[in-house]
Amino acid sequence: MIQNVFIIGATGKVGRELVSQIVEKDLDNKKHINPTRIIGLASSSNFLFSEKGLSKENCLDFSERKRNFEKYGSLDELLEMVKSIKRDEGDSFVLIDVTAVKNIIDFHLKIIRETDFGIVTANKNPLALSDYKTFQELIKEPSRYGYRCSVMAGAGVIDYIQDLRDVTDHLELTEGCFSGTIGFILSELENSVEFSEALKKAIGKGYTEPHPRDDLNGLDVAKKLLILARTSGYNVNMKDIRLLPLIPEKYFNYDKINEFLDSVKELDNIFLEKIIKAKESGNVLRYIARISFENNLPKLSISLREVPKNSPLGSLKGTLNKIHIVSGAGTYSVKAPGAGLKITAQNIRRDLLQQLKGRKLIEY
Amino acid sequence: MIQNVFIIGATGKVGRELVSQIVEKDLDNKKHINPTRIIGLASSSNFLFSEKGLSKENCLDFSERKRNFEKYGSLDELLEMVKSIKRDEGDSFVLIDVTAVKNIIDFHLKIIRETDFGIVTANKNPLALSDYKTFQELIKEPSRYGYRCSVMAGAGVIDYIQDLRDVTDHLELTEGCFSGTIGFILSELENSVEFSEALKKAIGKGYTEPHPRDDLNGLDVAKKLLILARTSGYNVNMKDIRLLPLIPEKYFNYDKINEFLDSVKELDNIFLEKIIKAKESGNVLRYIARISFENNLPKLSISLREVPKNSPLGSLKGTLNKIHIVSGAGTYSVKAPGAGLKITAQNIRRDLLQQLKGRKLIEY
Numbered sequence: 001m002i003q004n005v006f007i008i009g010a011t012g013k014v015g016r017e018l019v020s021q022i023v024e025k026d027l028d029n030k031k032h033i034n035p036t037r038i039i040g041l042a043s044s045s046n047f048l049f050s051e052k053g054l055s056k057e058n059c060l061d062f063s064e065r066k067r068n069f070e071k072y073g074s075l076d077e078l079l080e081m082v083k084s085i086k087r088d089e090g091d092s093f094v095l096i097d098v099t100a101v102k103n104i105i106d107f108h109l110k111i112i113r114e115t116d117f118g119i120v121t122a123n124k125n126p127l128a129l130s131d132y133k134t135f136q137e138l139i140k141e142p143s144r145y146g147y148r149c150s151v152m153a154g155a156g157v158i159d160y161i162q163d164l165r166d167v168t169d170h171l172e173l174t175e176g177c178f179s180g181t182i183g184f185i186l187s188e189l190e191n192s193v194e195f196s197e198a199l200k201k202a203i204g205k206g207y208t209e210p211h212p213r214d215d216l217n218g219l220d221v222a223k224k225l226l227i228l229a230r231t232s233g234y235n236v237n238m239k240d241i242r243l244l245p246l247i248p249e250k251y252f253n254y255d256k257i258n259e260f261l262d263s264v265k266e267l268d269n270i271f272l273e274k275i276i277k278a279k280e281s282g283n284v285l286r287y288i289a290r291i292s293f294e295n296n297l298p299k300l301s302i303s304l305r306e307v308p309k310n311s312p313l314g315s316l317k318g319t320l321n322k323i324h325i326v327s328g329a330g331t332y333s334v335k336a337p338g339a340g341l342k343i344t345a346q347n348i349r350r351d352l353l354q355q356l357k358g359r360k361l362i363e364y
Numbered sequence: 365m366i367q368n369v370f371i372i373g374a375t376g377k378v379g380r381e382l383v384s385q386i387v388e389k390d391l392d393n394k395k396h397i398n399p400t401r402i403i404g405l406a407s408s409s410n411f412l413f414s415e416k417g418l419s420k421e422n423c424l425d426f427s428e429r430k431r432n433f434e435k436y437g438s439l440d441e442l443l444e445m446v447k448s449i450k451r452d453e454g455d456s457f458v459l460i461d462v463t464a465v466k467n468i469i470d471f472h473l474k475i476i477r478e479t480d481f482g483i484v485t486a487n488k489n490p491l492a493l494s495d496y497k498t499f500q501e502l503i504k505e506p507s508r509y510g511y512r513c514s515v516m517a518g519a520g521v522i523d524y525i526q527d528l529r530d531v532t533d534h535l536e537l538t539e540g541c542f543s544g545t546i547g548f549i550l551s552e553l554e555n556s557v558e559f560s561e562a563l564k565k566a567i568g569k570g571y572t573e574p575h576p577r578d579d580l581n582g583l584d585v586a587k588k589l590l591i592l593a594r595t596s597g598y599n600v601n602m603k604d605i606r607l608l609p610l611i612p613e614k615y616f617n618y619d620k621i622n623e624f625l626d627s628v629k630e631l632d633n634i635f636l637e638k639i640i641k642a643k644e645s646g647n648v649l650r651y652i653a654r655i656s657f658e659n660n661l662p663k664l665s666i667s668l669r670e671v672p673k674n675s676p677l678g679s680l681k682g683t684l685n686k687i688h689i690v691s692g693a694g695t696y697s698v699k700a701p702g703a704g705l706k707i708t709a710q711n712i713r714r715d716l717l718q719q720l721k722g723r724k725l726i727e728y
Contacts, residue, residue: 025532140725154696156520162725163714168389310674329710330701332518337694346693350527361504361526 001090003356004053006040006082008075009099010063014122018098018345019063023056026349036352040082044099047072051085075107083115094118094355096348097126105130108138112145120351122149122344128223132235139231146351151224152178152321153347154336160325161231169327171232174291176323177316178224180338181207181215182246182287184319190284195271196264207319211257216246218287218302225289225300232291234298244303246287278306284314365454367720368417370404370446372439373463374427378486382462382709383427387420390713400716403449404442408463411436415449439471447479458482458719460712461490469494472502476509484715486513486708492587496599503595510715515588516542516685517711518700524689525595533691535596538655540687541677542588544702545571545579546610546651548683554648559635560628571683575621580610582651582666589653589664596655598662608667610651642670648678 005022009015019041026036040049041062046069048054048062061067072078082093095111097104100123108126111117119138121127127135127150139145148158164171177183181202188198199216202208208215222241229236245252247267254260278285283306292299307314312333316322319338324331337343353359369386373379383405390400401417405426410433412418412426425431436442446457459475461468464487472490475481483502485491491499491514503509512522528535541547545566552562563580566572572579586605593600609616611631618624642649647670656663671678676697680686683702688695701707717723 021531136725142723142725154693156524159523160520163717165725166717166723167385167710167713169710310679315674315679329518329707330704331699333699335695335697343693346531346533349531353527353530359506359530361500361506361529 001092001356001358002035002037002088003352004037004039004085004087004091004093005096005352006042006049006078006093007038007096007098008042008078009097009101009123010041011043011065012098012100013341014098014344014348016063017341018096018348019059021342021345021349023059036349039085039093040078042072042075042078044101045071047078049078049081075104076110079107079110079115082117090357092118092355092357094120094352096352097121097123098344098348099123101125102129105134109134112138116144118144118146118355120146120149120348120355122153122348124150124220124223124227127230128226128238132230132237135230143355143357146348146354147227148351149339149344149347150227152176152323152334152336153339153344155321155323155334157228157323157325157334158231160332161228164325164327164329165231165233169329171291171325171327172293173326174228174232174323175313176289176321177286177313178221178289178321178323178338179215179218179287180319180321180340181209181212182221183316183321183338185246186285186287187318189271189275194268196261196268199264200261211255211260213252213254213260217249217252218243218245221287221289221302225291225302229291229298229300232298236298236300240300242299242301242303246304274304281306282309283307284309286313286316288313365456365720365722366399366401366452367716368401368403368449368451368455368457369460369716370406370413370442370457371402371460371462372406372442373461373465373487374405375407375429376462376464377705378462378708378712380427381705382460382712383423385706385709385713387423400713403457404446406436406439406442408465409435411442413442413445439468440474443471443474443479446481454721456482456719456721458484458716460716461485461487462708462712463487465489466493469498473498476502480508482508482510482719484510484513484712484719486517486712488514488584488587488591491594492590492602496594496601499594507719507721510712510718511591512715513703513708513711514591516540516687516698516700517703518707519685519687519698521592521687521689521698522595524696525592528689528691528693529595529597533693535655535689535691536657537690538592538596538687539677540653540685541650541680542585542653542685542687542702543579543582543651544683544685544704545573545576546585547680547685547702549610550649550651551682553635553639558632560625560632563628564625575619575624577616577618577624581613581616582607582609585651585653585666589655589666593655593662593664596662600662600664604664606663606665606667610668638668645670646673647671648673650677650680652677 022036037053038059048069102125105126184202185198222243251263254263286307288305289302321338322335324333402423404413412433466489469490548566549562586607615627618627650671652669653666685702686699688697
């Protein structure tokens with residue numbers, strides 16, 4: 001059985017890494033009984049498609065934008081192309097979304113409603129920005145909708161929480177540090193680096209979004225927390241989260257990155273004071289996302305908190321992420337690298353494995 | 365679709381907990397589109413079977429040994445019974461092995477070879493005591509052979525390592541503390557409790573095997589380590605493990621538990637000295653299982669080691685288990701409760717979920 005895939009966002013950072021991993025590690029992988037076959041690639045404007053599968057060279061040329069490729073009108077046009085393929089019995093098709101596009105909810109829904117195709121997504125928006133009913137419709141068949149990369153890609157927490165629901169366990173508390181970028185900045189502050197310098201360092205290492213505001217406003221962490229709460233079966237929305245951004249909102253008005261970076265220098269002393277105050281009590285600062293419960297209702301919050309230096313979250317270093325999930329089964333804790341390109345691409349490929357019907361492990 | 369299950373070992377500690385969890389949480393669970401139906405239960409001598417499913421009362425009566433039930437001659441006899449059932453299209457059958465029986469390898473093999481049934485096992489023996497070729501045959505279809513409970517039940521490390529193989533990542537190091545019993549004893553030693561007293565406390569809390577020798581000889585840890593290495597694709601056997609038991613082998617000759625407990629009092633001072641020596645360097649003692657690599661060949665070892673008190677394994681407390689898996693994707697660390705009855709039974713039920721074809725999450 002062949003697993004055909006179509007990758008949208010194939011020229012982005014994750015997309016390029018994913019194409020190169022599939023080309024190098026999956027296409028000729030003798031360990032795979034069910035090979036992955038790339039039949040389509042798309043950027044925001046161009047695409048490349050062949051129902052018989054694309055060659056390595058063509059895949060790499062496309063993802064590296066080495067040539068000009070055909071334009072397309074809409075994603076629906078691509079979908080119609082894939083729908084029209086006569087598939088061999090048992091062959092499957094998975095759409096991979098590694099874009100960060102917001103208005104793609106309807107496209108995901110259309111695939112779930114109108115086809116038997118699967119989706120693997122690293123894009124959190126369809127899960128976090130849709131209403132709860134839509135969220136439920138998207139994820140209802142775990143074998144068709146893989147979204148492990150949306151929250152701590154390598155940690156498997158989505159599977160864990162889906163399972164807890166189905167074995168009738170109840171979530172008591174979920175708490176974690178989900179932003180590799182903010183984790184890195186806070187680690188630097190502990191090493192006496194000034195806030196504005198730590199931020200520049202994070203930008204230099206490629207840890208931040210194109211505009212670092214999009215990390216510091218906490219919205220990305222909020223989307224992850226919301227996806228966890230919804231996966232646990234709670235009808236919650238972004239507005240239900242008590243979100244305190246890492247820095248005051250007034251700074252987010254600076255659209256030009258240089259002006260933004262200049263303005264946040266004002267915060268250097270404020271963070272220095274916070275760090276000193278924390279140190280005096282043996283504490284460190286962590287940006288913590290939390291789902292707790294009051295009268296069986298979930299309370300979602302995200303804020304900068306002081307925690308003991310030797311506590312599980314306090315001992316976290318650099319870009320690492322960590323989560324604790326407390327349920328009737330005790331506390332499950334995972335520490336894993338904050339989503340980087342390699343980890344994200346590898347876990348998209350793990351989600352593809354989960355969608356293989358009759359997956360077999362090769363003897364070797 | 366109904367998932368029919370037959371539980372062997374149903375009157376044991378895990379078996380009783382499992383039956384009660386299924387009866388309370390799965391049978392009438394409206395969250396389950398695919399209900400679990402217990403059609404058979406067996407102890408080492410008796411069984412109860414009905415192809416239409418057993419009632420709650422009958423299940424509980426059997427697992428609590430409340431009445432006398434029919435005798436059976438061999439497991440093969442039970443297997444023939446199940447084979448003869450006319451199943452509805454889509455219905456599936458899973459055998460659940462919660463025994464600790466050693467000579468059950470052929471029975472597992474027969475199920476894999478002669479039927480399309482699934483197996484979920486908490487019994488490590490078929491995986492650790494078979495030859496490597498047999499191991500590979502047993503696990504080749506992840507959707508038919510669930511063994512997450514064999515190593516750190518709640519931690520999902522088996523899935524993780526299976527996936528690493530299939531995405532062509534390579535294991536660099538695996539290191540962990542896998543014995544809740546030994547973890548508990550070492551934690552007590554740190555609190556100045558004498559070794560023989562700590563052992564008695566562990567027995568009192570029900571943490572040990574019937575004869576505590578079976579925890580202290582490290583064999584259980586060795587089986588887990590072997591299963592991890594084999595899951596990674598390495599042809600290794602028990603004799604390839606450099607295993608240092610927690611206490612010298614001569615004590616294991618005492619078959620009577622009282623004599624054994626008396627004899628190990630000799631070790632109180634030896635452990636005291638070890639603890640003091642470790643403390644002087646800021647260290648603690650941990651019983652660590654490790655897979656490392658030399659020239660791409662795995663080296664398996666298990667021994668008591670000194671590690672810094674604030675290190676990831678040094679900070680572990682009580683019966684908790686922890687594992688670090690280092691691969692090309694970075695370090696993945698999980699901390700989870702050492703297999704207790706509740707956790708084991710819950711994770712057998714998670715393995716059942718993994719074997720559901722067309723599993724659906726209910727909207728709620």
